[in-house]
Structure formats: C-alpha cells, structure tokens
Amino acid sequence: MRKPGERNAPYWSALWCVFTVIAALLFQAAPTRLIEGITLMPTWPLMVIFLWAGLRPYFMPPIAVFAIGLTQDLLTGAPMGVWALSYLVSIAVFRFRGEDGMPRDLPPIVLRFAGTLLLAHVIAYASGSFALGQPADWQPLIIEVIASILMFPMLAFLVLRRRRSRSSGFGG
Amino acid sequence: MFDRPSSRSEAFASFRAGFTDIASPLLELAAQPIRAVKGIGPYFRAQGDLARENAELRQQLIEARYWEDLAYRQRDRIEVYEAALNVQTAATEDRIGAWTVADPQGPFVQARLIGRGSDSGVADGYPVINLYGLVGRVYETGRRSARVLLLTDLNSRVPVMVDRSNARAILIGDNSEYPRLEYLGRNPDIEEGDRIVSSGDDGVLPRGLPIGRAVPTREGGWRIELYSDQAPIDFVWVWPYVRAEQPEAEEEPVVEAVEDAAIEGGAPTVEAPDVPVTADEPAQEPAEAAAEDAP
Numbered sequence: 001m002r003k004p005g006e007r008n009a010p011y012w013s014a015l016w017c018v019f020t021v022i023a024a025l026l027f028q029a030a031p032t033r034l035i036e037g038i039t040l041m042p043t044w045p046l047m048v049i050f051l052w053a054g055l056r057p058y059f060m061p062p063i064a065v066f067a068i069g070l071t072q073d074l075l076t077g078a079p080m081g082v083w084a085l086s087y088l089v090s091i092a093v094f095r096f097r098g099e100d101g102m103p104r105d106l107p108p109i110v111l112r113f114a115g116t117l118l119l120a121h122v123i124a125y126a127s128g129s130f131a132l133g134q135p136a137d138w139q140p141l142i143i144e145v146i147a148s149i150l151m152f153p154m155l156a157f158l159v160l161r162r163r164r165s166r167s168s169g170f171g172g
Numbered sequence: 173m174f175d176r177p178s179s180r181s182e183a184f185a186s187f188r189a190g191f192t193d194i195a196s197p198l199l200e201l202a203a204q205p206i207r208a209v210k211g212i213g214p215y216f217r218a219q220g221d222l223a224r225e226n227a228e229l230r231q232q233l234i235e236a237r238y239w240e241d242l243a244y245r246q247r248d249r250i251e252v253y254e255a256a257l258n259v260q261t262a263a264t265e266d267r268i269g270a271w272t273v274a275d276p277q278g279p280f281v282q283a284r285l286i287g288r289g290s291d292s293g294v295a296d297g298y299p300v301i302n303l304y305g306l307v308g309r310v311y312e313t314g315r316r317s318a319r320v321l322l323l324t325d326l327n328s329r330v331p332v333m334v335d336r337s338n339a340r341a342i343l344i345g346d347n348s349e350y351p352r353l354e355y356l357g358r359n360p361d362i363e364e365g366d367r368i369v370s371s372g373d374d375g376v377l378p379r380g381l382p383i384g385r386a387v388p389t390r391e392g393g394w395r396i397e398l399y400s401d402q403a404p405i406d407f408v409w410v411w412p413y414v415r416a417e418q419p420e421a422e423e424e425p426v427v428e429a430v431e432d433a434a435i436e437g438g439a440p441t442v443e444a445p446d447v448p449v450t451a452d453e454p455a456q457e458p459a460e461a462a463a464e465d466a467p
Contacts, residue, residue: 026202029285031275031406074191075199075274077281077312077319080184128280134326137347140279 017052017059021068024048029075042148045072046120049087050113051159053095054102065091079131086123090116104164109156110149117148189314192274192285196317199273200287207271207406267301267409268292273317275405282325282347284308284405289316297376299411305382305399306330306370307408320408323383323398324351332383332396333371337361340371343383343396350387350395364388368396378413 024044032041045068053060069084076083094116096102102109121141128136192199218225270292274285288294290313300307300320308328312319321328328345332353339361341353356362366386372379384396 022198026198029199029274030202030206031272031284031404032206074188075195075285076278077188077283077285078278079280080188082280125279132280132326137279137326140347144278 013056014059017056020048020052021045025068025071025075028072041144042151043117043120043144045069045083046087046090046117047113047148047152047155049091050095050116051102051156053091054109055159055163057095057101060091060095062088062092079128082124082128082131083120085127086120089123090120093119104160106153106156106160109160110153113152113156114149117145117152121145185312189289189312189317189319192312192317192319193289193314196273196285196287196314199285200271203271203273210404210406267411268294269407269409270294270318272406272408279347282322282328282345283311284320284322284408286318286320286408286410287316288410289314289318291315293412294318294410295412297415299370299377299381299413300408301381301411302400302403302405302408304402305384306377307400307405309377310410318410322405323400324349330377330383331371331373332368333373334360334362334386335367335369336363337366340373341394343368348395349401350397352389353386353394353396356394360394362386362394375415375417378411 024047028041028044049060049065049068053065066084066088069087070081072078072083073080094112096112121144125136125138125141268288270286270288272284273287284307286294286300294310294313296310296313298310300310306323308320308322308325310318311321323330323343323345324347325345326347328343328351330343331340332343333340339356341356341360341362343351344354345351353362353368364386368383368386370377370379370381370383382399384398384400387395387397389395
C-alpha cells in the first residue's frame with residue numbers, strides 16, 4: 001500500500017531506482033581488478049534490490065528482480081538464470097512485509113540482509129553447479145558474501161539517514 | 173579440448189553476445205574512470221623507491237642493449253631463412269588490439285569481455301595474448317564485443333609443452349590462479365621454473381605461445397604460474413589464428429597418379445610444387461596446391 005507522501009513524487013524515485021540498479025550492474029561487471037588492491041567485490045545488485053524492495057516494494061516486483069538477475073547473468077557470463085533464480089527466491093523469502101515495510105533501525109535490516117545474502121548464494125552455488133555439470137568454485141562466493149556483509153551496513157546506514165532526513169523516503 | 177558446457181549452448185551464446193554488444197558501450201564508459209585511477213596506488217607507493225628503481229633500470233637498460241643487438245641479428249638471420257624457404261608467418265600487425273571492458277568476478281566463469289567483435293575480425297577460438305603471454309581464447313563473439321575464456325576457467329583445456337624438453341601435457345583450469353598440468357606421463361622431463369608454452373597439438377593454438385613457468389605442488393603434481401598474470405589484464409591482442417584442419421585423405425592423389433601413369437605406361441612421378449610453408453599450419457597437399465596454382 002503506497003503512502004500518501006509516496007504518491008506525490010514517484011517519478012524521481014523511480015528514476016533514482018533505475019539509475020542505482022544500472023550502476024550496481026555495471027559496477028558488478030566493471031574491470032575493478034585493474035585497480036591495485038581491489039580483489040573483493042560485494043554483490044551490489046542484491047544490495048540495491050534488497051533496499052529498494054524494503055523502501056518501495058512496488059518498484060521491485062518479482063519480474064523486476066528476475067530481470068535484474070538475468071541481466072547480471074548476461075553481463076558476467078554466468079550460466080543463464082542462476083542469479084535471476086537466486087535473487088528471486090531469496091528476496092521473496094526475506095523481503096520486508098506489512099504496512100511499515102522496512103524498519104528504521106539498522107540491526108534488523110542487516111540481519112535480514114544477511115539471511116537474503118546467504119540464501120541467494122546457496123541457491124546460486126547449487127544451480128550454478130547443476131548448470132556447469134560440476135561443482136562450482138565456492139571460494140569466490142564466500143568472498144562475495146563476506147564483502148557484502150562488510151559493505152552493506154554502510155550503504156544501509158546512508159539510506160536510513162537519508163530516509164530520516166526526507167520524510168518522503170529514499171531519494172524520493 | 174576446450175569443453176563448452178551445456179549452459180553455454182549456441183542459442184544462449186548468440187543471445188548473450190547480442191546483449192553484450194548493446195551493453196559494451198555502457199561497460200566501456202564505466203571502465204574509463206577505473207582505468208583512469210588504476211595507477212594511483214602504484215604511483216604513490218613507488219615514490220619512495222624511485223632512486224633505487226632508477227639505478228636498477230639503468231643497469232637493465234645496459235643489459236637490454238646487448239639483447240636488442242642480439243635480437244636484431246637474429247631477426248636478420250630469420251628474414252634470410254624465411255626468404256629462402258618462402259615461409260609465411262602470422263604478422264604482428266595482423267593482431268587485433270582490444271581493451272577489457274568488463275571483468276566479472278564470480279564462481280562460475282573466469283572470463284573477460286573485450287571491446288572488439290566480429291566487425292573487427294574477431295572470431296570464436298582465436299587465442300588472446302597480452303604483453304606477457306597467453307591469456308585465453310575467444311568463446312563468444314558479438315559484433316562489437318567478445319568474451320574471452322581465461323586459462324584459469326574450469327572449462328579451459330590447452331595442450332602445452334615444456335620448452336626445454338618438449339614434454340607434452342594438458343593445462344587444465346580449475347578457477348585457481350595456478351592452473352594445473354595433467355597427462356604428463358609417468359616420468360615427465362619437467363623441472364621447477366621450466367618455461368611452459370603452447371604445443372600447437374590438435375591445431376587449436378599456434379605453437380610456442382608463452383604461458384607460464386612450472387611450479388611443483390606438495391602432492392607431487394605440477395601447476396603453472398601464468399606469465400599473463402604479471403599485470404592486470406587490460407589491453408590484449410586477439411590473434412586471428414586459423415585452426416589447422418586435418419588433411420584430406422592423402423592416398424588419393426598418389427593412387428590417381430599411379431593409375432594415370434599405368435594407363436600411359438610411364439613411371440609415376442609426383443612433383444611437389446613451389447608451395448609456401450606456413451609456420452603454424454601444415455604444408456598444403458601437393459595435389460591441392462597444384463589445383464590452386466592451375467589457371
């Protein structure tokens with residue numbers, strides 16, 4: 001259910017949502033390893049999906065989540081549908097529900113994101129191994145999970161701060 | 173050799189290549205700031221060592237001049253030999269230069285997306301090299317982009333040999349930084365630090381591309397420290413190497429010549445025409461070459 005404030009100016013929020021999703025996907029595929037010292041890459045698209053699914057659930061319907069995962073598969077060369085499936089299932093299981101949506105405190109958000117992240121990576125590992133016909137390499141997945149858990153609180157803190165400062169919500 | 177799993181079927185490959193064609197300008201744009209700041213770390217770290225590094229470089233320059241002279245002399249000799257034998261080798265200028273536009277990191281594929289595709293002459297199977305050695309091979313080609321499967325990928329299989337002893341092996345990627353050597357035989361003639369190059373067996377890759385140096389493992393096996401990993405893979409060359417095909421049945425021209433001679437009553441003689449010998453490909457069949465020479 002959209003709140004009255006959200007109905008007033010949804011276009012800037014929608015634009016901001018699209019921009020952050022594209023930026024996350026591009027950053028996920030960008031050659032960041034060219035910069036010395038950068039060897040960890042968090043799962044940026046999942047962070048963005050999770051936050052938008054909490055702030056503006058109607059911006060992240062299942063089809064959008066699936067499409068973002070599929071785009072990541074295409075850009076990164078992963079077997080088709082692996083990330084699409086894992087994002088779809090994990091967000092469906094762990095997304096915030098109810099009238100209030102995402103809480104305004106950091107710890108419950110981080111905890112729920114950790115659950116989403118773990119489930120997404122377990123599904124990705126299982127489906128990726130199935131698609132490849134051999135066990136996938138689990139080490140990069142572990143590194144991704146650790147990097148994401150370390151990076152997410154900072155991102156969530158910025159989002160919550162902005163949300164508090166603007167009653168209309170994240171970027172909206 | 174170079175397995176392609178079902179997840180990379182032709183239908184998906186062409187769809188994916190089309191998608192990356194559309195996305196490659198955006199990815200190229202996203203890579204620009206990263207490329208711009210990639211030297212910042214080494215720059216600041218190197219400031220303290222500049223004097224020592226400068227002295228070392230001067231010494232290396234003196235040594236390099238000797239090798240430069242030697243290289244020029246060898247080049248002159250090779251030119252004389254090639255002219256005498258009419259050898260045709262793949263020229264350096266034929267290689268297609270390309271920048272890396274995407275560098276996905278993940279558990280499923282070790283690949284790079286480069287900003288050149290079939291419009292520039294890139295095709296599936298072409299070897300990709302950087303300044304130091306073989307990087308991998310092209311496995312999905314779009315019009316303006318192509319995906320390069322690295323030697324470290326789970327699906328990479330490359331026939332290699334020890335440069336010193338010519339001992340053959342297969343280089344198998346397992347997503348680790350050091351791909352492993354398999355099928356070396358019972359008593360392989362290989363030592364730590366041996367230079368490993370592509371063997372050219374199976375005609376998939378040209379012979380002699382530098383790959384890495386041999387490193388023994390605790391389990392008694394061998395792995396390769398890749399030369400191409402000396403620096404981040406950014407600018408690469410795609411080598412338009414045409415895979416050597418199996419020759420057609422060799423007996424037919426000889427049999428035909430014998431039959432013709434028998435009919436004419438003369439001695440069968442099959443003369444080899446003046447065919448250029450290609451360094452990377454087997455020599456043409458005499459009958460085939462003669463047919464090509466015919467007006």
